[in-house]
Amino acid sequence: MARRIGIDFDNTLVCYDRLFLQLAQEEGHALPTNLGGKTALRDWLRLQPAGEIAWQRLQAQAYGPRITEASLFEGVEEILSVWHQRGDQLFVVSHKSLYAAQDQEGVNLQQAARNFLEQSGLFERQLLNVEQVYFEQSRQAKVARIAELGCEIFIDDLVETFAEQGFPQGVRQILFGECLSPPDGIECCRSWQEIGRVLE
Ligand SMILES: [Mg+2]
Structure with a gap:
């Protein structure tokens, strides 16, 4: 039925896993190697200075103008x-x-x-x-x-x-x-x- x-x-x-990592690299964040996907990136970023704002900036990009790269x-x-x-x-x-x-x-x-x-x-x-x-x-x-x-x-x-x-x-x-x-x-x-x- x-x-x-x-x-x-x-x-x-x-x-959005790959897109978020890509955007973070473009923003110049020195990411640890083997960082998993989106959630791991978020958790890592939030521990950095001004991390929450940085995370929100990535979200604005990923869910907005760059979404077609997801x-x-x-x-x-x-x-x-x-x-x-x-x-x-x-x-x-x-x-x-x-x-x-x-x-x-x-x-x-x-x-x-x-x-x-x-x-x-x-x-x-x-x-x-x-x-x-x-x-x-x-x-x-x-x-x-x-x-x-x-x-x-x-x-x-x-x-x-x-x-x-x-x-x-x-x-x-x-x-x-x-x-x-x-x-x-x-x-x-x-x-x-x-x-x-x-x-x-
Ligand atoms: Mg959902």
Whole structure:
């Protein structure tokens, strides 16, 4: 039976690991070798002088003008393609503010994210439908949208989404990422291949 599957955008569909490291290098940060991905970079940067501001500046770039240099997580296209062939309805539902905290250029982050999707080829290949992409300005609005769309499954890299008041009951909760001691009722997947297996 066809399913209604909701998917978060940042760090669930879109991987920023390499982009953040690239931006940090461009800014002249002397990064330790073998620094993992985005989270490790953030934790390292925050320990540096004025690190929090530096981190916010990188975010303004990565989620704004430079977003088209980010990438889809490995396996996304294959799995979306399988679901598309099954006839599943796919929705992207994301909490995204309009502007970044440390941005002087006034780049619209929601538009930047749409540009990324446009360029990814997912619309062209009909793996996603442009009318089924929602960027909301608060987490509350995000969970309200998930409820309104009647998603049966939701995939997100943040447990906070599932814990938000108003997150609809009975929705299957798939947490994507490291998944250290997830709360009851949440299924963990460390890769999109694993998501594909769990939601076969
Ligand atoms: Mg996310």
